[in-house]
Amino acid sequence: MRNRVNMIAVGDELLEGRTADTNSGRIQRALGQHAVQVAGIQVVPDTKEAIFQALDRTDVGDIVFLTGGLGSTPDDLTRDMVAQWAGVALPQDDAVRQQLEERWKRLGRKVGVGVQRQCQVPEGMAALENHVGSAPGLVGCLKGRILIMLPGVPSEMEGLLPAVVQWLTDHGHLPEARHTLLWRTGQIAELALVRKLDSIREANPELQWSWWLTDWGVDVRLAVEPDNKLGKAQLAAVEAPVSELLGHLVYSRQMESLPEVVGRMLKAKGLTVSVAESCTGGLIGASLTDQAGSSAYFRGGILAYADHIKNELLGVPEAMLQKNGAVSEPVVRAMAEGAQRQLNTDYALAVSGISGPGGGSDEKPVGTTWVAVATPEDVYTWAYRFPGDRPRNRLLTVAAIVDSLRRSLEFGPGQVPWMADDSWCRT
Amino acid sequence: MRNRVNMIAVGDELLEGRTADTNSGRIQRALGQHAVQVAGIQVVPDTKEAIFQALDRTDVGDIVFLTGGLGSTPDDLTRDMVAQWAGVALPQDDAVRQQLEERWKRLGRKVGVGVQRQCQVPEGMAALENHVGSAPGLVGCLKGRILIMLPGVPSEMEGLLPAVVQWLTDHGHLPEARHTLLWRTGQIAELALVRKLDSIREANPELQWSWWLTDWGVDVRLAVEPDNKLGKAQLAAVEAPVSELLGHLVYSRQMESLPEVVGRMLKAKGLTVSVAESCTGGLIGASLTDQAGSSAYFRGGILAYADHIKNELLGVPEAMLQKNGAVSEPVVRAMAEGAQRQLNTDYALAVSGISGPGGGSDEKPVGTTWVAVATPEDVYTWAYRFPGDRPRNRLLTVAAIVDSLRRSLEFGPGQVPWMADDSWCRT
Numbered sequence: 054m055r056n057r058v059n060m061i062a063v064g065d066e067l068l069e070g071r072t073a074d075t076n077s078g079r080i081q082r083a084l085g086q087h088a089v090q091v092a093g094i095q096v097v098p099d100t101k102e103a104i105f106q107a108l109d110r111t112d113v114g115d116i117v118f119l120t121g122g123l124g125s126t127p128d129d130l131t132r133d134m135v136a137q138w139a140g141v142a143l144p145q146d147d148a149v150r151q152q153l154e155e156r157w158k159r160l161g162r163k164v165g166v167g168v169q170r171q172c173q174v175p176e177g178m179a180a181l182e183n184h185v186g187s188a189p190g191l192v193g194c195l196k197g198r199i200l201i202m203l204p205g206v207p208s209e210m211e212g213l214l215p216a217v218v219q220w221l222t223d224h225g226h227l228p229e230a231r232h233t234l235l236w237r238t239g240q241i242a243e244l245a246l247v248r249k250l251d252s253i254r255e256a257n258p259e260l261q262w263s264w265w266l267t268d269w270g271v272d273v274r275l276a277v278e279p280d281n282k283l284g285k286a287q288l289a290a291v292e293a294p295v296s297e298l299l300g301h302l303v304y305s306r307q308m309e310s311l312p313e314v315v316g317r318m319l320k321a322k323g324l325t326v327s328v329a330e331s332c333t334g335g336l337i338g339a340s341l342t343d344q345a346g347s348s349a350y351f352r353g354g355i356l357a358y359a360d361h362i363k364n365e366l367l368g369v370p371e372a373m374l375q376k377n378g379a380v381s382e383p384v385v386r387a388m389a390e391g392a393q394r395q396l397n398t399d400y401a402l403a404v405s406g407i408s409g410p411g412g413g414s415d416e417k418p419v420g421t422t423w424v425a426v427a428t429p430e431d432v433y434t435w436a437y438r439f440p441g442d443r444p445r446n447r448l449l450t451v452a453a454i455v456d457s458l459r460r461s462l463e464f465g466p467g468q469v470p471w472m473a474d475d476s477w478c479r480t
Numbered sequence: 481m482r483n484r485v486n487m488i489a490v491g492d493e494l495l496e497g498r499t500a501d502t503n504s505g506r507i508q509r510a511l512g513q514h515a516v517q518v519a520g521i522q523v524v525p526d527t528k529e530a531i532f533q534a535l536d537r538t539d540v541g542d543i544v545f546l547t548g549g550l551g552s553t554p555d556d557l558t559r560d561m562v563a564q565w566a567g568v569a570l571p572q573d574d575a576v577r578q579q580l581e582e583r584w585k586r587l588g589r590k591v592g593v594g595v596q597r598q599c600q601v602p603e604g605m606a607a608l609e610n611h612v613g614s615a616p617g618l619v620g621c622l623k624g625r626i627l628i629m630l631p632g633v634p635s636e637m638e639g640l641l642p643a644v645v646q647w648l649t650d651h652g653h654l655p656e657a658r659h660t661l662l663w664r665t666g667q668i669a670e671l672a673l674v675r676k677l678d679s680i681r682e683a684n685p686e687l688q689w690s691w692w693l694t695d696w697g698v699d700v701r702l703a704v705e706p707d708n709k710l711g712k713a714q715l716a717a718v719e720a721p722v723s724e725l726l727g728h729l730v731y732s733r734q735m736e737s738l739p740e741v742v743g744r745m746l747k748a749k750g751l752t753v754s755v756a757e758s759c760t761g762g763l764i765g766a767s768l769t770d771q772a773g774s775s776a777y778f779r780g781g782i783l784a785y786a787d788h789i790k791n792e793l794l795g796v797p798e799a800m801l802q803k804n805g806a807v808s809e810p811v812v813r814a815m816a817e818g819a820q821r822q823l824n825t826d827y828a829l830a831v832s833g834i835s836g837p838g839g840g841s842d843e844k845p846v847g848t849t850w851v852a853v854a855t856p857e858d859v860y861t862w863a864y865r866f867p868g869d870r871p872r873n874r875l876l877t878v879a880a881i882v883d884s885l886r887r888s889l890e891f892g893p894g895q896v897p898w899m900a901d902d903s904w905c906r907t
Contacts, residue, residue, distance in 0.1 A: 066692045068518040073502045077523070081497030091495040093530065096487075096504070096521035103520060110537070126674050126691055159845070160867050167671055185869045206693065208872040263496065328762075328783065334769030335755075335762025338783045342761030345837050345870055347785075353793070354783040356755065356765045362780040362823060366793075396789060410772050443772055 056228045058084065059111045060094040063104060063131050064121040064205055067096045076120040076203070076210050083214040086276075087227045089116070104134040113197035116226060121205030123188040125167030131202055132173055132191070139195035141176040145169070149180045149189055156187065178202075181220065185212040192220050199226050229279040232288055236295065238302040239270035239311060239456035240475050246271050249298055257291055259284035269304070269311040269452045301472065304459050311455050312340050318462045319350035319400075326458065327396035328354030329367055329388040329403040331379065332422065336451045337402060352396045357388065363405075367391030380405050380417055382434050389425035389432055400461070401427040402454050406439075408446045420446055424454045430466045433457075483655045485511065486538045487521040490531060490548040490558050491632055494523045503547040503630070503637050510641045514654050516543065531561040540624035543653060548632030550615040552594025558629055559600055559618070566622035568603040572596070576607045576616055583614065605629075608647065612639035619647050626653050656706035659715055663722065665729040666697035666738060666883035667902050673698050676725055684718055686711035696731070696738040696879045728899065731886050738882050739767050745889045746777035746827075753885065754823035755781030756794055756815040756830040758806065759849065763878045764829060779823045784815065794818030807832050807844055809861050816852035816859055827888070828854040829881050833866075835873045847873055851881045857893045860884075 058081075062074040077094045095110065097103035099122055111117045122131030136143040150172035154164050171188045174180050178193030178200065186209035191202040201217055203210045221227045238246060243264055250273070254262060259281060265272040275291070277284030296303065305314050319326060328337045338354045341347060357363040360379050364371050369387040377383050388403035406422025413419035420439040425432055437453055439446040460470035485508075489501040504521045522537065524530040526549055538544050549558030563570040577599035581591050598615050601607050605620030605627065613636035618629040628644055630637045648654045665673060670691055677700070681689060686708060692699040702718070704711030723730065732741050746753060755764045765781045768774060784790040787806050791798050796814040804810050812832045820828035833849025840846035847866040852859055864880055866873040887897035 065690055068504075068521065069508060069690070069692075072692075073500045073505050074521075075500045078497040078500050081495070085497065093525070093534075094495065094501075094521075094523035096523070098518075098520070107520075125671055128690070160847075160865060165671055185872060186867070208869060212869060265497075266499070330762070330765075332769075333766065334774070334778070335757070335765030335781065335783070338757075338762030338785075339760065339766050339874075342759075342785060343871065347761070351761070351785050353785040353789040354762065355793075356762070356781040356783065358765075358769060358775060358778050358780040366780070366782075366822065395793065444770070447766075 056087075056089050057112070057114065058089045058091045058116045058118065060091060061104075061107045061111075061117065061119045062094065062096045062121055062205070063099060063107075063119060064096075065098050065128070067121070068098050074120075076205065076207060077118070079207065079211055080118050080120075080203075080214065083211075083218055084227070086230045086233050089228065099128045099130055101130060101134055101137075104130060105138055108135070108138045108198075111198055116199045116221070117201065119200070119202045120210055123171070123191075123202060123204045125165070125170050125188075129170070132170070132175070135191075135195070135200060135202060136175040139175065139177070139200075141195065143173045143175050145172050146174040146180055147172075149174060152182055152189070153187055179220075181213055181216045183209055183213055185209045190217060192217060231276045231278060232285055234275040234288060234292055234295075235306060235308065236273045236299055236303050237267070237270065237305040237307075237309075237311075238273065238299060239304050239452060239459070240471075241271065241302050243271050246273065246299075246302075250295065253291055253294060253298070257287040259287045260291065268448060269456065270302075273299070301460060301463070302475075304456060310343070311452065311459065312343055315455055315459050315462070316341070316344045316347055316350060318459065320346075322462070324400060324462075325350050325352050325398040326400040326402065327352050327392045327398040329392035329401065330354060330356050331358055331363070331388070331405040332408045333404055333406075333447050333450050334358055336447055337404065337454060340451050340455060352398050355392055355395065363388060363391075367395065378417070380407055380421055380423055382423055382436070385423040385425040386432050386434050389427035393427040399429050400458060401425075402458055403427070404450050404454055406437075406446070406450055408443045408450075410443060422446070422450050422453070424450070424457060426454070426457050426461050426470060428461055428466070433461065433469055433471075435471050483514075483516050484539070484541065485516045485518045485543045485545065487518060488531070488534045488538075488544065488546045489521065489523045489632070490526060490534075490546060491523075492525050492555075494548075495525055501547075503632065503634060504545070506634065506638055507545050507547075507630075507641065510645055511654070514657050516655065526555045526557055528557060528561055528564075531557060532565055535562070535565045535625075538625055543626045543648070544628065546627070546629045547637055550598070550618075550629060550631050552592070552597050552615075556597075559597070559602070562622070562627065562629060563602040566602065566604075566627075568622065570600045570602050572599045573601040573607060574599075576601060579609055579616070580614055606647075608640055608643045610636055610640055612636040617644060619644065658706060659704045659712055661702040661715060661719055661722075662733055662735065663700040663726055663730050664694070664697065664732040664734075664736075664738075665700065665726060666731050666886070667880060667898075668698065668729050670698045673700065673726075673729075677722065680718055680721060680725070684714040686714045687718065695875060696883065697729075700726070728887060728890065729902075731883060737770070738879065738886060739770055742882055742886050742889070743768070743771045743774055743777060745886065747773075749889070751827060751889075752777050752779050752825040753827040753829065754779050754819045754825040756819035756828065757781060757783050758785055758790070758815070758830075758832040759835045760831055760833075760874050760877050761785055763874055764831065764881060767878050767882060779825050782819055782822065790815060790818075794822065805844070807834055807848060807850055809850055809863070812850040812852040813859050813861050816854035820854040826856050827885060828852075829885055830854070831877050831881055833864075833873070833877055835870045835877075837870060849873070849877050849880070851877070851884060853881070853884050853888050853897060855888055855893070860888065860896055860898075862898045 060077040181190035190213040363369040393401035403425040409419035487504040608617035617640040688703040790796040815830035830852040836846035
């Protein structure tokens with residue numbers, strides 16, 4: 054049973070300012086409920102010396118994650134360096150070779166020379182099949198460390214994580230799970246959320262609080278170590294009051310994304326949704342279709358980036374556009390009604406905003422964003438003023454409109470999905 | 481003159497899976513063209529031991545960047561730890577104090593207690609004014625290292641970088657710029673690209689090659705140190721042959737994204753584009769509107785996720801959908817024609833594919849994706865079979881269709897934008 058984790062991210066691209074290491078964070082989130090401590094992250098180049106040095110800096114008993122450098126190009130060294138460092142052989146594994154060859158045949162491709170290296174498994178380690186890419190994950194104990202090698206491509210790495218956590222658990226390498234509670238909130242600023250919970254925090258000193266900014270809002274996490282009796286009692290005692298206090302701000306109590314939640318609600322009620330997007334250019338539709346099975350509720354949408362498209366495809370009157378401008382309450386309302394009508398859906402989401410950097414004015418500064426939620430009964434509109442740059446404002450717009458749909462589905466007919474205590478980016 | 485850089489990112493939040501360290505990348509990009517080697521990045525928690533250990537792991541002569549931990553709360557330790565580690569005093573600096581007090585008055589705020597610590601400057605270091613936030617940058621030579629301390633907030637850190645680079649240059653700490661060449665390629669697999677260049681690589685041993693997977697394809701980078709005469713000659717000699725060999729696979733020779741390139745081409749020619757998206761659900765429109773000023777060429781699009789929308793809004797005949805299925809050549813062709821007609825644009829992009837995990841068949845396995853590029857003269861279609869999971873297949877689809885538009889604009893009328901040697905995800 055270990056609780057000290059060391060991360061080693063291998064790859065010149067991580068040191069050349071091209072990409073940031075996000076894998077270490079993904080791994081940490083996957084281990085989240087277990088009481089592991091990440092002692093540090095080392096990002097090192099694709100060189101023998103650097104990988105050796107990074108491995109030497111880990112301690113006996115550590116769980117060591119290495120990500121990257123498992124590809125088939127000459128500069129992919131991780132597999133070989135780990136074997137050399139541990140002084141073990143690096144034979145080809147027939148089962149892995151077969152997996153790779155079958156995979157490539159399935160994809161209708163010739164078996165490349167890459168298979169030669171990607172089916173190598175250091176003695177004393179086991180391979181975990183990679184269903185997203187080719188290089189398998191490698192797990193095992195060498196030199197007193199629990200070593201885990203994973204591909205650097207995030208989607209491949211994440212695809213392997215469940216199997217890795219399973220392996221760690223099966224072999225008793227993970228400590229007992231920490232007791233945790235989670236509230237995922239939308240449309241409230243981190244600081245406002247922290248303040249809301251001040252008194253409960255002061256009254257329960259045994260609890261470990263953490264606040265995580267996500268693509269959809271802010272997560273509140275509560276944790277106590279498995280051996281902390283008093284902490285467990287406090288944890289049980291605060292759950293109801295915290296839920297009460299946060300109320301409609303909470304979109305989920307589990308590790309699911311906001312689009313997952315909305316998709317589940319729509320599916321359960323047999324309802325459909327469409328979008329009419331201007332400034333987001335398709336991001337809302339993209340996030341609603343992230344989920345497998347989204348065709349059950351997402352019908353489609355109209356990207357009305359140019360104003361004449363708002364008129365021609367969504368039926369927004371020319372005069373209305375001229376009088377109010379494209380970023381206005383009547384226009385976004387007409388866009389939502391247009392999508393609801395054109396795509397014949399129960400709900401429709403519309404946004405029109407100034408993402409920046411240009412296009413702002415004193416009256417409508419950059420970040421000003423009108424959103425509309427058309428429901429079977431009524432159309433609700435709201436204006437946000439987002440504080441970020443162009444990419445951030447577009448993401449905030451998606452989070453805001455999808456959460457507004459979630460609230461609308463939760464609150465039911467006749468209820469405005471925004472409330473006085475929504476501190477988030479209010480204009 | 482130094483060329484070895486060590487980065488130390490300080491902060492618990494970087495180890496808890498909340499935020500990734502992006503500052504090291506920003507610093508590296510700012511130093512990019514200089515022949516600095518980033519030896520490694522260490523991400524460490526806000527503890528005395530961890531910061532000491534990280535500093536001890538640097539070598540005499542290194543340029544050491546520390547980011548984070550310069551705030552005014554008790555867990556901001558970087559300033560104090562560096563002074564202790566170097567064994568120098570940490571006096572308050574009157575000039576810095578004055579700057580901070582003036583700044584806070586300007587912002588109409590009371591001078592907080594934070595000023596007490598944020599105006600401290602370790603002996604032997606100088607302060608660089610922070611125009612975005614309060615904590616100044618700190619630069620100087622201690623223990624034989626060139627130490628640079630910067631705030632962890634990315635906007636503050638980036639605001640200080642120009643002054644830091646200036647300081648490093650003025651004091652002769654930065655080497656001459658490295659000589660580099662870049663080719664950004666699309667629609668070819670990394671390994672196929674490496675093999676294409678095998679003979680040139682073997683013939684030019686002085687050149688440092690690197691291969692970077694990006695959202696849009698694979699980057700090929702060539703570099704030589706400034707003092708390497710033979711290398712410089714080889715660099716000059718290979719540029720033409722490499723460009724010749726890669727030909728139409730190259731979408732840019734500079735650090736610009738594929739949507740930027742396509743946007744520039746469309747703008748220059750005064751051409752417009754629209755999209756008809758099925759499996760991508762809006763991702764193509766979203767990526768084409770990432771760029772500020774995209775309204776000059778992007779008109780909008782139709783998200784036809786449900787088949788009846790393909791018929792109702794894009795005019796794809798019911799019979800065609802029933803006979804061929806939504807993921808087929810005639811349907812994607814009709815979708816592109818429909819978007820081109822409905823949105824009245826010069827070009828239109830359409831995709832219809834099986835992203836997975838479900839929906840696959842023997843005939844059309846998961847990953848099968850039909851794309852169409854409608855040009856003013858003709859409509860071109862192609863089928864890919866992508867090897868990833870749902871999110872990856874959707875991203876690969878965006879990269880494929882946007883690069884196909886890029887080629888179409890480059891090749892001109894009557895030219896099919898796909899070629900026999902496109903190894904990438906060919907069915």
